[in-house]
Amino acid sequence: MADTTHTSENTVARPRKSIKWGTVFDHTVLILGSLFMLVPILMVLQTVTTPDLETIKNGPGLTIGTELDDNFAKAMFQASGFSGENTGTSMLINSLILGVGFAVGKIVIGMMAAYAIVYFRLRFATFAFWLIFTTLLLPLEVRILPSYEIVQQLGMLNTYSGLIIPLVASATATFFFRQFFRSVPNELVEAARIDGAGPVKFFIDILVPLSQTMIAAMFIIMFVYGWNQYLWPTMITTDEDMYTLVRGIKQITQDLEGTNVPEYGRANMLALIAILPPVLIVIFFQSWFVKGLTESDK
């Protein structure tokens, strides 16, 4: 017994002496990859803490400055533009409304559409589904002018509903919920029928809770999608108090073209603030995701 342990230790120890080139290669790739992702963010962080003058003189450096709070205050509370209404805070709120509105709207409508397609004996249900599905081939950019015209005619320019409602129907969400609903065992549906749950009750009491993980996944995707919208908000909103973060950053960099000292700190601060909520959403829902996957077996 002791002998075998001994020899096996030897065989384990021996390869340690030679370098495993495969491992080195793997790690090199991983390190390079993470540098590729991290360095821009680190540069942004550095700029945010440094006075703008220094940034202009020396370019991005290695020293951490003391301007973090000033830049934060400027970014969040100082208005840019004429009306004085698009501070960082108001833009953050607008972005949140757009992101959450998008996500919630798309999830609600996608779920209901999928529910109708999967559980009700509709004529042409499959046809309807594929019709919805083909809208994936027509992204917003293709139909942006007619969409704009409709919003304009309905008098919804410069409103949240004008921002959200025209984009809220989602083939992606409908598709994913359809696939998910089809995997819910039929016996569960039948048990609920016998238990006296009508269509609405079944949807709310059983299907929605079962879809937790799918809802979380959709929320991540759709929130980030809404948050990052640029073209559509630019067209639909002209009032400064309707600006979103993604758009507001653009406006500050436009200001840089004057003769003033460019506000690097403030612009980068806004960029950071713009990145943060999607990251938080992903982190928050991810833990949920795992919990949902391990705890429930549908």
Add this chain to the structure above:
Amino acid sequence: MARVHLETIRKIYPNGFEAVTPTSFDIPDGEFVVLVGPSGCGKSTLLRMIAGLEDITEGTLSIGDRVVNGVDPADRDIAMVFQNYALYPHMTVRRNIAYGLQNRKIDKATIEQKVQEAATMLNLTEYLDRKPAQLSGGQRQRVAMGRAIVRDPALFLFDEPLSNLDAKLRNQMRIEIKALQRRLGVTSIYVTHDQVEAMTMADRIIVMNGGKVEQIGTPHEVYHNPASTFVASFMGAPPMNLLEARFEDGMVRINGGTPVMPAPAARTGNVTLGIRPEDVRIDDAGDIPFHVDLVEELGAHRLLHGQLGDQTFSIHAMKDEPAPQGATRLSLIPDNICLFDSETGKRI
């Protein structure tokens, strides 16, 4: 509690397949009926029509004094236990059991009391706050039972409720379900492909094959007086021995001439002779030669499998009876022989 009446119930699926041919029977109040048959014979279809989960193509179904053909499953006053339990995975055991009552707008105190009663009856009290995923198979099965009994339905429907359990648990749950049904006195229809479950649990058995009812009777009748060769070979393990035989000179003869019993009223030609393995004796003075190929030792008894002439044949022998290997002789108990028409398989 109610009597159930089926009048020429028939099912044709939308693809044109006739899963249940017109079927009529009557289940008196409080009876435990088992629908048994091989996989695909239409048992579930029949049960699901009674539950209201499947449309009835033709015929009339009444539960109690009410024709329920067009009635919603929730309003048929039935409860159903499914093979895969069909528990709501996101609800606690308590909510799973209570859900059907909540939907019927029963007040909270009554629901709580009924849930407690059911939980006590099923030994589930300490699991009420768990989710189904945290329970064993047997416990999940009990929760499914609990969900059925809190509703005080007129009729219990079971669709192979034990087939996901291991053999030992299955035996135990079989007894529990039967005892519970006795105690509650609720009319029950139980679907299974397992003839042991059918024999042990049923007040009456309905044997189905290919969408048709082959026989309806008590376990004793179905076992000892099978109406067809199908029933004879489906019920019992090992099944009834079926031998090709002939009517000749007023006798039933097997094995090329050996007479075993007098032929009923002047018949001639071929016939199928059926005899249960336990109605055969190893008998050195017997006039039927038999060759034992294999002995299955089962403790209290043995099964002897072998050849009678050129046909396979099995014998059931108690542990203190002889169990010879190789060539031997045997005799049949003539009173327990069943004769079947060789063409139709029907009992003569």
